[in-house]
Amino acid sequence: MLRPVSTVAVSLALAVFLSGCGKEQAEEQRPRPVMVVHPQSAEAQLETYPGEVRARYEPDLAFRIGGEVVKRLVDSGDQVKQGQVLAELDPKDVKLKLAAMKAQVTAAQANLKLVRAERDRYQQLLEKQLVSRSQYENFENLYQAGEARLKQVQAEYNVSANQAGYAVLRAPRDGVISRRMLEVGQVVAPGQTVFNMAADGEREILISLPEGNIGQFSIGQAVRIKLWSRPGVFLSGKLREISPAADPQTRTYAARVAITENDGKPVDLGQSAQVYVSPAGDIPLSVPLPALTADGAQSYVWIVDPVELTLKRVAVTAGPYGEEEVPILHGLQESDWVVSAGVQLLNEGVKVRPVDRDNRPLSLAGGE
Template identity: 30%
Template sequence: MRAPLLRSSLLLLTLALVTACGGKDEKAEAEAAAASSALPVSLATVQQQTMARTVLVSGPVSAYEEMQLGVEISGQRVTALPVDVGQWVKQGQVLLQLDHRTLDSELAQADASLKQAQAAQDLARMNYERSAKLAAQQLISESSLDELRANRINAEAQTATARAARDAAKLRRDFADLRAPADGLISKRLVQPGQVVSGGTELLRLIRDGRLEWRAELPEDQLTGVAVGNTVELPYAGAVVTGRIRAVTPGVDAQTRTGTLYADLPEPGTLKPGVYVEGRIVTGEGPVLTLPTAAIVQRDGHSYVFTVNDKQQAARLRVRTGQAVQGRTAILEGVKAGDRVVVDGAGFLGEGDRVRVVADAKAAAK
């Protein structure tokens, strides 16, 4: 009885030992498989460094002062239009000329009337002077002298009237030539030769001195951070145009809660009026948290970074980013100094993925 019982006990013990050894092997194999399937990543530390504080905002490039030019007389035909869009003009240069034959005739008639009035005035003055000498010798009556005095005064008044009429005719003649009120660039032409124009109608546009500016609308919380004199950088067509804020509106719009800033562009380069560009406003320098730009992942319209927990799993954190300079991006919120974030491999991670840290980001870069 005892022998069969002993053999059964030994058999059970052997089976238990075999089962235990097999379990350990399976667990080791599972751990090895999990380690081999983990994504290799490198980490970088969130650091604090001094960086220029900037505000990013988009806005249009506009003319600092765009003049709308027209003529002051109506019903005349355009006979000459020597300028075109994009042409630089000088102050006083003729931009447009109207048919002035009728105006020339009126001016010549006014000149003749003035000469006639001046001749009558000279005659009346000489008659009065001669009569004054005779009256002093009591050779003519006082009433005759008074009459000659009145003739002289009347002649002087007629001369003044004729001179005013001549000046008016000359002014109308001058109105037939549209001249540039200042140096500048022709930005628009709304008339063609042969066209009959009306007074007060816009015919040409002139950008005074060719001067451009950049305008941007800022919400009130950002508007308080900018000031006159701040530098503005506008990247465009492979180059960066630098400007300086000239003015900031003293208040904000009650409806949109935004204010406007105006930045002078002394050297606009290839920028043209109407171009819409994103500008970087440099408001100063200060300490900010930064990390490698490659660590930031864009998903669902937001910015994220990944950290690694104690279980070697990826944990996603949403962050708010600032400017990027030389491969590093400012982080405004979401992480703290000293945090370790995934750099290489971040774009392939999801929440809870197993990872395997292989190197520091700097070492991996080398």
């Protein structure tokens, strides 16, 4: 009785074992899920400097003469056109001075007319030998003095006329009033800044460079620019200007970055920006740290064929490791799909099922 029972038990155990092997083989043949990502720009590996979008030309506007402000026609943020009136001073004093100079011009003209007539009369008398040459020369000198006096007061009148026009402050070119520093009733001195203007046209990024490594920067050095309003979009630029002296309070050097290659969209004043500086001016790609594996001194990553959905090990050149990412200097393209975790358990040519960080299936051939 025992022998038949033992035979049946062995048969059942063998069947269960074979069934388990079949399941393992089926599971091995089933595509394995792998988390994949695209390589990203290795921004964290570059020196980054925050900045602000500024105009290429930012003139300080001031009256050429002093006086009391009687009109203020624009405010901060207003768009202005070339020649537009911005503010006016009380013109009473300059008009009075202009009238006084005009009276002096009239007096000088009358005096010149008188001495000219006397000179001409004495010239006729000299020709008839009725007066001496010294008498004639005296009136000739009076005439020349009168002529010089007229030229002097005429020039002074022109200056006064110009000053009358200086009582009106006009925009030197198209732009935006970025700052206002006057009010009606305020008395301003000649040359005192009353408006800051951001001229239309070229835009730049104003950044501050640290004193410790200012020697690493040079005029014309290529940089990359990213605006906070356009995440993921990089603009090309170069260092156009570096201040020759450090700020006495912050101990940093002000620098201007010119935008050399834009994407066609306007860059608004005051926008926040990040300027990325690297020796070559290019931003390398980066992958998460778990995506990188090594065989001796050679580093590798696993990429997924978007059509066949099979694994391929690719040799890469890695840069200095970061806390979460590592830059890949050579070996990867932005369009590659890289396995970002569990790379130590992968094999060449294995069929996989790509998923994202939320374990959602990805269609790589569809470009998702």
